[in-house]
Amino acid sequence: MAAKDEKIKETEKIEDIFSSKQEEEPRIGVYICHCGHNIAGTVDVEKVTEFASALPNVVEAKHNMFMCSKPGVQLLKEAIKEKGVNRTVVASCSKNQHGKTFARTIEEMGLNKHKHQQVNIREFDSWVHQKEKDKATKKAMKLVEAGVNRARKLENIETKKISTTKAALVIGAGIAGLRAANDIAELGIPVYLVEKESAIGGHMTRLNKTFPTNECPQCSISPLTNGVANHPLITLFTNAQIKSVGGSMGNYEVEIEIKPRYVKDNCTSCGECANSCPVEVPSEWDMGMSIRNAIYKLYPQAIPATYVRDKNSCIECNICVNICPVQAIDFSMKSETKTIKVGSIVVAVGYDEYNPVEIEPYHYGKQGYENVITQLQLERMMSPTSLTGSEVLRPSDGKIPKNIVMIQCVGSRNDQVGNKYCTGVCCKFAIKNAGIIKDNYPDSNVTICYIDIRTPGLNFEEYYKSSQEKGIRFIRGRPSEITRDPTTGELNVIVEDTLSQTSLMLEADLIVLSAAMVPPEGIGPLGSKLQILRSKEGFLKEFHIKMNPTLSSKGGIYLAGTIQGPKDISETVAHAGSAAASAAAPLVKGYIEKEMLIPTIDYDLCVNCGLCVSVCNPAAISRDNYERPILNEIACKSCGMCMPACPTGAIQLLNFRDDQLLDEIIAVSGGGVVCND
Amino acid sequence: MIKEKDYENIVVFMCNECGQGSANTAGVARMNYDPAVKIIPVQCTGQVGPIQIMDALNNGADAVACIGCCLGACHFFNGNILSMHRIKLMKKLFKELGYSDQNINQYTSRAAEGETAVGDFVDIVERLSKAIKEGGKFEVEC
Amino acid sequence: MSDVKDQVRKYKIDKDFEPDFFKDIERKSNIWACIQCGTCTASCESGRWTALKTRSIIRKVVLGDLSALKDPDIWLCTTCYQCYERCPRDVRPTDVIIELRNYATNLGNISPNHRTVVSYLKNTGHAVPINDEIKKHRIELGLEELPPTLYKYREEKNNELQKIEKELFNLPLVKEKNKKEKEEN
Amino acid sequence: MVKEKTFSFFLGCIMPNRYPQIEKSTKFVMERLGYVLLDMERASCCPAPGVFRSFNKIDWMVTAARNICIAERLDADILTVCNGCFGTLQEVNKHLKENEEHRELVNKKLKLLGDYEFKGTINIRHIAEVLGFEIGPLGIEDLIVRKVHARAAVHYGCHFLKPTRIREIESSENPTIIEDFITALGVESVRFKDQLTCCGAGGGVKSYDGTTSMTIFAEKMKNISEVNPDFILDICPFCHLQFETGQDYLNKKCNFNYDLPVIHLSQLTAYCMGMDQELVGLQYQLMGRNYEFEKEILKNETEVS
Numbered sequence A: 001m002a003a004k005d006e007k008i009k010e011t012e013k014i015e016d017i018f019s020s021k022q023e024e025e026p027r028i029g030v031y032i033c034h035c036g037h038n039i040a041g042t043v044d045v046e047k048v049t050e051f052a053s054a055l056p057n058v059v060e061a062k063h064n065m066f067m068c069s070k071p072g073v074q075l076l077k078e079a080i081k082e083k084g085v086n087r088t089v090v091a092s093c094s095k096n097q098h099g100k101t102f103a104r105t106i107e108e109m110g111l112n113k114h115k116h117q118q119v120n121i122r123e124f125d126s127w128v129h130q131k132e133k134d135k136a137t138k139k140a141m142k143l144v145e146a147g148v149n150r151a152r153k154l155e156n157i158e159t160k161k162i163s164t165t166k167a168a169l170v171i172g173a174g175i176a177g178l179r180a181a182n183d184i185a186e187l188g189i190p191v192y193l194v195e196k197e198s199a200i201g202g203h204m205t206r207l208n209k210t211f212p213t214n215e216c217p218q219c220s221i222s223p224l225t226n227g228v229a230n231h232p233l234i235t236l237f238t239n240a241q242i243k244s245v246g247g248s249m250g251n252y253e254v255e256i257e258i259k260p261r262y263v264k265d266n267c268t269s270c271g272e273c274a275n276s277c278p279v280e281v282p283s284e285w286d287m288g289m290s291i292r293n294a295i296y297k298l299y300p301q302a303i304p305a306t307y308v309r310d311k312n313s314c315i316e317c318n319i320c321v322n323i324c325p326v327q328a329i330d331f332s333m334k335s336e337t338k339t340i341k342v343g344s345i346v347v348a349v350g351y352d353e354y355n356p357v358e359i360e361p362y363h364y365g366k367q368g369y370e371n372v373i374t375q376l377q378l379e380r381m382m383s384p385t386s387l388t389g390s391e392v393l394r395p396s397d398g399k400i401p402k403n404i405v406m407i408q409c410v411g412s413r414n415d416q417v418g419n420k421y422c423t424g425v426c427c428k429f430a431i432k433n434a435g436i437i438k439d440n441y442p443d444s445n446v447t448i449c450y451i452d453i454r455t456p457g458l459n460f461e462e463y464y465k466s467s468q469e470k471g472i473r474f475i476r477g478r479p480s481e482i483t484r485d486p487t488t489g490e491l492n493v494i495v496e497d498t499l500s501q502t503s504l505m506l507e508a509d510l511i512v513l514s515a516a517m518v519p520p521e522g523i524g525p526l527g528s529k530l531q532i533l534r535s536k537e538g539f540l541k542e543f544h545i546k547m548n549p550t551l552s553s554k555g556g557i558y559l560a561g562t563i564q565g566p567k568d569i570s571e572t573v574a575h576a577g578s579a580a581a582s583a584a585a586p587l588v589k590g591y592i593e594k595e596m597l598i599p600t601i602d603y604d605l606c607v608n609c610g611l612c613v614s615v616c617n618p619a620a621i622s623r624d625n626y627e628r629p630i631l632n633e634i635a636c637k638s639c640g641m642c643m644p645a646c647p648t649g650a651i652q653l654l655n656f657r658d659d660q661l662l663d664e665i666i667a668v669s670g671g672g673v674v675c676n677d
Numbered sequence B: 001m002i003k004e005k006d007y008e009n010i011v012v013f014m015c016n017e018c019g020q021g022s023a024n025t026a027g028v029a030r031m032n033y034d035p036a037v038k039i040i041p042v043q044c045t046g047q048v049g050p051i052q053i054m055d056a057l058n059n060g061a062d063a064v065a066c067i068g069c070c071l072g073a074c075h076f077f078n079g080n081i082l083s084m085h086r087i088k089l090m091k092k093l094f095k096e097l098g099y100s101d102q103n104i105n106q107y108t109s110r111a112a113e114g115e116t117a118v119g120d121f122v123d124i125v126e127r128l129s130k131a132i133k134e135g136g137k138f139e140v141e142c
Numbered sequence C: 001m002s003d004v005k006d007q008v009r010k011y012k013i014d015k016d017f018e019p020d021f022f023k024d025i026e027r028k029s030n031i032w033a034c035i036q037c038g039t040c041t042a043s044c045e046s047g048r049w050t051a052l053k054t055r056s057i058i059r060k061v062v063l064g065d066l067s068a069l070k071d072p073d074i075w076l077c078t079t080c081y082q083c084y085e086r087c088p089r090d091v092r093p094t095d096v097i098i099e100l101r102n103y104a105t106n107l108g109n110i111s112p113n114h115r116t117v118v119s120y121l122k123n124t125g126h127a128v129p130i131n132d133e134i135k136k137h138r139i140e141l142g143l144e145e146l147p148p149t150l151y152k153y154r155e156e157k158n159n160e161l162q163k164i165e166k167e168l169f170n171l172p173l174v175k176e177k178n179k180k181e182k183e184e185n
Numbered sequence D: 001m002v003k004e005k006t007f008s009f010f011l012g013c014i015m016p017n018r019y020p021q022i023e024k025s026t027k028f029v030m031e032r033l034g035y036v037l038l039d040m041e042r043a044s045c046c047p048a049p050g051v052f053r054s055f056n057k058i059d060w061m062v063t064a065a066r067n068i069c070i071a072e073r074l075d076a077d078i079l080t081v082c083n084g085c086f087g088t089l090q091e092v093n094k095h096l097k098e099n100e101e102h103r104e105l106v107n108k109k110l111k112l113l114g115d116y117e118f119k120g121t122i123n124i125r126h127i128a129e130v131l132g133f134e135i136g137p138l139g140i141e142d143l144i145v146r147k148v149h150a151r152a153a154v155h156y157g158c159h160f161l162k163p164t165r166i167r168e169i170e171s172s173e174n175p176t177i178i179e180d181f182i183t184a185l186g187v188e189s190v191r192f193k194d195q196l197t198c199c200g201a202g203g204g205v206k207s208y209d210g211t212t213s214m215t216i217f218a219e220k221m222k223n224i225s226e227v228n229p230d231f232i233l234d235i236c237p238f239c240h241l242q243f244e245t246g247q248d249y250l251n252k253k254c255n256f257n258y259d260l261p262v263i264h265l266s267q268l269t270a271y272c273m274g275m276d277q278e279l280v281g282l283q284y285q286l287m288g289r290n291y292e293f294e295k296e297i298l299k300n301e302t303e304v305s
Helices: A002-019 A045-053 A070-083 A095-108 A122-126 A133-152 A175-186 A202-206 A217-230 A272-276 A319-323 A375-382 A426-440 A460-469 A523-530 A569-589 A611-615 A658-668 B018-028 B050-058 B079-097 B114-134 C028-032 C039-043 C054-063 C072-076 C082-086 C093-106 C112-124 C132-140 C160-167 C179-184 D014-018 D020-032 D051-055 D057-074 D083-098 D100-110 D127-141 D177-184 D210-227 D237-254 D265-272
Strands: A028-033 A058-064 A087-092 A116-120 A159-163 A168-171 A191-194 A234-237 A240-248 A251-258 A280-282 A291-293 A336-342 A344-347 A372-374 A403-410 A445-450 A473-476 A481-484 A491-497 A502-508 A510-515 A557-559 A591-595 A599-601 A621-623 A629-631 A651-653 B010-014 B037-041 B063-068 B104-108 D006-009 D036-039 D077-080 D124-126 D146-148 D150-155 D187-189 D231-234 D262-264 D295-297
Touching: A028 A045, A028 A070, A028 A133, A045 A058, A045 A133, A058 A070, A070 A087, A070 A095, A087 A095, A087 A133, A095 A116, A116 A122, A116 A133, A122 A133, A122 B018, A133 A658, A133 B037, A168 A175, A168 A336, A168 A569, A175 A191, A175 A202, A175 A217, A175 A234, A175 A344, A175 A569, A191 A240, A191 A251, A202 A217, A202 A375, A217 A234, A240 A523, A251 A344, A272 A291, A272 A319, A344 A523, A344 A569, A372 A375, A375 A426, A375 A510, A403 A426, A403 A502, A426 A445, A426 A460, A426 A510, A473 A491, A491 C039, A502 C039, A557 A569, A569 A591, A599 A629, A611 A621, A658 B037, A658 B050, B010 B018, B010 B114, B018 B037, B018 B063, B018 B114, B050 B063, B050 B079, B063 B079, B063 B114, B079 B104, B104 B114, C028 C054, C039 C054, C039 C082, C054 C093, C072 C093, C082 C093, C093 D051, C093 D057, C112 C160, C112 D051, C132 D014, C132 D020, D006 D020, D006 D057, D014 D020, D014 D237, D020 D036, D020 D127, D020 D265, D051 D057, D057 D077, D057 D083, D057 D100, D077 D083, D077 D127, D083 D100, D083 D124, D083 D237, D124 D127, D127 D177, D127 D265, D146 D265, D150 D177, D150 D210, D177 D187, D177 D265, D210 D237, D231 D237, D231 D265, D237 D262, D262 D265
Parallel strands: A028 A058, A028 A087, A087 A116, A168 A191, A168 A344, A191 A234, A344 A557, A372 A510, A403 A445, A403 A510, A445 A473, B010 B037, B010 B063, B063 B104, D006 D036, D006 D077, D077 D124, D150 D187, D150 D231, D231 D262
Antiparallel strands: A159 A591, A240 A251, A251 A336, A280 A291, A481 A491, A491 A502, A599 A651, A621 A629, D146 D295
16 A cells, blocks of 8 residues: 555656646536436535545536536536636536537636546446446446546647638549539639540540440530530649648648640630641550550540640651641640649549559460450440441451350459459449340340449349340359360350359350559659548548548548449449538638647657658658658648657657656546545 | 456557547447456557567566557558567567567557457457466566 | 158258367468459369369358268369469469368268379389380380389388378278268268 | 480380380480470379369379479479370469468478478479470571471370460460471471360260260361371370370271371471481381472581581
């Protein structure tokens, strides 16, 4: 016992050193709530009150039937007014339920709201120990003591108002980016829209049809593309990318690099230049399913309609320069850099189709396996503007295939290639394309080899059923390989129909791989420029998977669409709309309120090791020119992870300082005042 | 099982989100658990360092645990994983020093399911009894 | 018409499975995560000609169906590792089959041919022992009559061949019938 | 450090006891290439990865570890010419280097067999890997005295490349190591259907159920005969045995008329490096006894030796 007392004395000594920081003597008011019978039925509130009143620095201890009621709150007000109470401890329900009520009350009385300490003796005590009343009472005492200990050293925490720049940046002009840009602009906020391709529209404009209604994606998206292109508040940068990002939540400064098109804006999109261009290269946009010239338009309905010159494949014969009726072509154009100031950033850079070369048994892209294509290639082949005239033809010989086999889960659900996730849309688009082929070529045999068919949600199971009714053959089994007979060149798909336990060798004229959605190329550098985190799959990580799927790891930067994870078009649009609303909110309001619950850095103790920098997820701590850590108060998320990382204890989160936590720990771990039963 | 008088105080650091959330849910559902379990609210389990854990043990706590969000659902991205690694290291250290590593633990829980928190508490007690049985429980010499 | 009493139960009940039997199997968690996609069966060269269905074997392990151990099919795997290479969930079916064969061996399910191979190893140190014709060939080729392997040193005192014979691959002699089988009989 | 340009030559079972000509060829090739081959005295069966591993994994590891220990004493990497031996030794070597628990267990059991302790100081090499990568097609070009003009059906076998994550040699779906090498010897590789499937012998199937083994093999032979090669080239004596006895079996039991010579990579390389056809030993084999290589002489043998 004596040893314990000594220890308390020792800690008091340390407290003395710290208390020199304290401006005022703590005067604590403790209030125990009965919560009707909820607390008082189990915990002996009078005993607890008695115990609390004997604790050091407590000037008043009372109990009340309902602390959250008007008379209860009045107790607080009177104590502050009459007894000079400057810290309050209320032992009642959880912080989330009425903690704020009491904090607001003391704020009304002129105290800082962080001077209130809420102790939960209902959810954490009376409700879970109803049968052990004595123990519950004892526990309540300990918890109240902990609360009082904690209250003793509570500091003032100010709330700052940060004004925001009323403009937003949207990166990526696919369906997600367009939706987000449009929604933000409709709220009256200027938007900068940056697209790396020469035209806006993204993957959706590549598709032939969209499920489940088989409607034309070009028709669905064109009102949006036209609307965005003509919106007075939207500034469009095509052929552009992000160079650097500075600043923090509410006020970002972004450098954008715009690559030259080599065609001026007075282009009338007549197409004379492309017709006369002697260079022909496979079109990346069409996944190699068509040919484009060195000067070209991404697709016929492209917006902006201005042509663009591909400098790498151009042979500079100058034919186009001379033939252009409006002299729009100018090879001397240079890339330029623009700096913009924005309050919020929406990242909507979309996805890439997985490249199946990694899955060697399927021999995708190998010589002799030209008839193995991906779904996106099939979409381009079937699209109205394709080279084949929207006919499905075998790439090897241009004949109409009789037997078509689709292979699901290529690059999805595969530990070996590192993509453990299910892309979730492949089943739907394979069913869609299989159905379209079956409609157009009723004599063809279409087989889909799947592991599981995943078509949840309204209309999709019906869509699946209708495709079954069309006579598409579904085989449950993942093909092990695509074999090629070296003498005849015929392809076979080897698969087990697991439902009938038969090994099959399917003849295939055309094999379509339903490749996964993967994070787009170049997302790593973009992520590090924005200083936001990525998930282990490579997509950008959302703030919380359920409650905040559009905010990124950093305040003020939001995610829209498939960059957060694979999604279909309707999910993407919904996600982008939500991102737009979140991104616009602080800009419409004009300011952000932030409680400065932040760490302080004691530079006398700091050894510049940088460990706090490495653990700080929102990248709020960075190093200055002298390698010292400096805190960006606005970016800080008050998690306190930097605290244990610090080897010298130089960095301390306000109100969660080591010594403040110690006081609380002493009480609950049994080292504090001994309470008698 | 150990007798109740063998231990008095189990200190549980619970994070602001799923940790305290699950304890609140357990309370609302009136689930019973050991009164020795006492919760200290923190911002994130990543905030709890060896200092706090040793403080608790030094001041008489019989067992210490950190309860955070599920892996992949930490509201501050990887505080729970950081804490997990930290406690793993501490366990290793305890073992090397000759103490049982069973009385410091890291758990996760789900705010919507009070059972997860209560399950964690039960496990803490079970492990503590193991530590006592092994005879290597960390104790302050005073 | 056969008597109703004579009918044998064709469905299985929970008691027929022993889910804990394979609890020590290596990489258990991976095996449990099998999605039954059939890549292994489709890859299986042996399975194209025999009743071997790798996927069903893995399924039986997951369920704890011990009939997998009595199944002669597990001995038809040529360990070509094609399934091992292609499995999207990294189950490594070849290793699972080898483990099953270990379990089956412990129960005494070993074919007489395999016992002969083991006896060769124990007697000569080789799975394929030398014969007189080959000895002749060796001399013609200018090699030593006997390769410098254990067999050459079999006459040595306290030779290691005897130690190997004593210590390794001591297979259970008779097929032990487990309780259930006895009951059924 | 292990000795450079020196190998402990692991014989295994089938090569010394059935095909001594492969042993002869390998010694010839390696000596010509300037390597020293050390005899591994008292080595045993590797033991075979299909059969013996199926009975008792630990005993399998112990026997293999014993062989590795013999080479560790010689302080030289092991050279094998057999996929089975390579499979066993490489896998056990790698596994025991990584898995402490098994290493202790195996070392405990090794004590019962003699003064052995697995230390993990050496690596296991396969002749095809040494020839194909270390020497390489460019390296061999200057050393050969004649080229063979022929079309070969190359059979890789299974355990040389697979499992790729343990072997770490090359892709198992599109390997080219042997093709690249034999092109330098003048031999053209012909692709045939299902080239990379098993010969049907492994995994103890040949001893367990000869009929299944032969069924798998018959399909293989059908695919090979369709492209009509001059000979079958393999890198494993067990596959060699299967190709030899299998053709014989099919001829006798199923009225086929196969007579394709089966040649190990060592034999072909030795012949190209100047070994007499007599010593290549086709006359001792069951198939293609009278096969003559269609050769192109590049230089006189004396120039080389």
